[in-house]
Amino acid sequence: MNWHIPTLLAMGTPGPGAPSAWVQLVPFALVLAIFYFLILAPMKKRQRKVRDFLATLKVGDRVVTSGGLFGTITRLGDQSVQIQVADKVRVEIARHAVVGYQGQEPVSTESQS
Numbered sequence: 001m002n003w004h005i006p007t008l009l010a011m012g013t014p015g016p017g018a019p020s021a022w023v024q025l026v027p028f029a030l031v032l033a034i035f036y037f038l039i040l041a042p043m044k045k046r047q048r049k050v051r052d053f054l055a056t057l058k059v060g061d062r063v064v065t066s067g068g069l070f071g072t073i074t075r076l077g078d079q080s081v082q083i084q085v086a087d088k089v090r091v092e093i094a095r096h097a098v099v100g101y102q103g104q105e106p107v108s109t110e111s112q113s
Helices: 005-012 021-055
Strands: 062-065 070-076 080-086 089-094 098-101
Antiparallel strands (some): 062 098
């Protein structure tokens, strides 16, 4: 076939009854809004809750770790926590490994990285 440039350019332009580009972007914007409110907003809320929990840990708190260890906090560091799991048995663990207080629901059911 022999295509002329004006014919090719005419193929790329919308016809007189076609919706504008802004109207075509509305469904895309709706999908992004739904994604934000169903996925991103709850995830940020959960991360804030975990961050606040880890910031309020103190010596003497009875906690449970992601590995299932129950113990009492004996020392706090910036990145680690020392817990006493038995008489004269202390374990140093990462601060993010603490998932909740003993006897309560975990702050986060997912592992944090």
